[in-house]
Amino acid sequence: MNCHEAQDQIFDYQDGTLSAPEREKLEQHLAGCEECRAAFANMKEVGLKLSKQLRQSTEALTLDIDVKERVLAALPGQATPRLHWEFRPLWRRWLVPWAAAACVLALTIVIGSRFHHTPGLEPKSAQAAALPATVSATVPQVVTTRISKKEGNYVVDAFINRSQVVEQTFRPNHMARSPRN
Amino acid sequence: MDEERFVTALRNGDPHGVEEILRSLGDRLLRSAFLLCGRESDAQDLVQETFLQAIRSIHRFKGHSSLYTWLHGILLNLSRHYHRNRDRLVSTEELSQEPTSDSDETCLPGDADAISRQLRQALTRLSAPHREALILRFYEEMKIDEIARHLGISTGTVKSRLHYALSEMQRFMPEEMNLLSAKGTHLRQP
Numbered sequence: 001m002n003c004h005e006a007q008d009q010i011f012d013y014q015d016g017t018l019s020a021p022e023r024e025k026l027e028q029h030l031a032g033c034e035e036c037r038a039a040f041a042n043m044k045e046v047g048l049k050l051s052k053q054l055r056q057s058t059e060a061l062t063l064d065i066d067v068k069e070r071v072l073a074a075l076p077g078q079a080t081p082r083l084h085w086e087f088r089p090l091w092r093r094w095l096v097p098w099a100a101a102a103c104v105l106a107l108t109i110v111i112g113s114r115f116h117h118t119p120g121l122e123p124k125s126a127q128a129a130a131l132p133a134t135v136s137a138t139v140p141q142v143v144t145t146r147i148s149k150k151e152g153n154y155v156v157d158a159f160i161n162r163s164q165v166v167e168q169t170f171r172p173n174h175m176a177r178s179p180r181n
Numbered sequence: 182m183d184e185e186r187f188v189t190a191l192r193n194g195d196p197h198g199v200e201e202i203l204r205s206l207g208d209r210l211l212r213s214a215f216l217l218c219g220r221e222s223d224a225q226d227l228v229q230e231t232f233l234q235a236i237r238s239i240h241r242f243k244g245h246s247s248l249y250t251w252l253h254g255i256l257l258n259l260s261r262h263y264h265r266n267r268d269r270l271v272s273t274e275e276l277s278q279e280p281t282s283d284s285d286e287t288c289l290p291g292d293a294d295a296i297s298r299q300l301r302q303a304l305t306r307l308s309a310p311h312r313e314a315l316i317l318r319f320y321e322e323m324k325i326d327e328i329a330r331h332l333g334i335s336t337g338t339v340k341s342r343l344h345y346a347l348s349e350m351q352r353f354m355p356e357e358m359n360l361l362s363a364k365g366t367h368l369r370q371p
Contacts (some may be wrong), residue, residue, distance in 0.1 A: 011340055015324040047319060048346060057297030058212035064225050068203050075194040115347040135326040 001029045006036045010043050107137050191239040216316045217260040224307045231256045305354035311346035
């Protein structure tokens, strides 16, 4: 066993997860290698110091009573409203507004393409007469949320427009300018 | 209250039982969250959301680990979202206020507050994967194979992250604090 292999087993040795033959081989190497003995002793000291410092630097922290209350209020069957700050990735926050906007855009393109006038091609008068001049469409509800931080708490504002109606008036194609001959 | 009763309390939505869980595990989770994210108010939010998610998804808890480890797994996922969002939203003004050098502050070996501050600053300078490995090993005191299972990575990767994280901490911490290593000894990178 060389020093590199020995020091790769430092954590396993500390954890006591080496097999008996592996441990014996490692201890044989340590008995004859001062550098590895120092590295093992150093790692033990580092671990103890770091653990102690991490504990000391956080020991004054305690969970807020507000947090406890909000968790208890969220239990099933509790009367308190369950509106709470939700940790969501940005793409999920914007999914609904963007999906609604995409619906409106797609609808506009579809309707617009039916009324699109190509110069040189006059529409059939019967088809043009059958199409209404004003079109309205109902799009799914649009929800916009804003999350802000106020006095240590998160405040969620939700703006909900149910069944938004989009209305558009089109000029019939037969009124379009005829191409020059 | 034992582990099984904790789980039953969460499953049944028992307020007294959940209150006891909060009392028993809340502070420990909060401290871990604080080390992961570096801000107390955000740590409080992370722990709150950890418990809310735990209430919603307790049916997924199969008992393969302790309840604390399962809760900590939820916390880790949330802290990763936190770091992604924070990295995206951090303003240039905030960036300019980030500490650029640890040598700005003079630390005496016995100054506990200064050591804690320096330690937290050094932790924030590690990448999230290295910080997670370091906290799981030296704060949560997990074994290498437990960390590997918790993070879903190999034991070799855990050891490599730990060696790197320790050498970076040695670099970031002021030498006079003598926190991480005795002079003249070095940790060998695998």
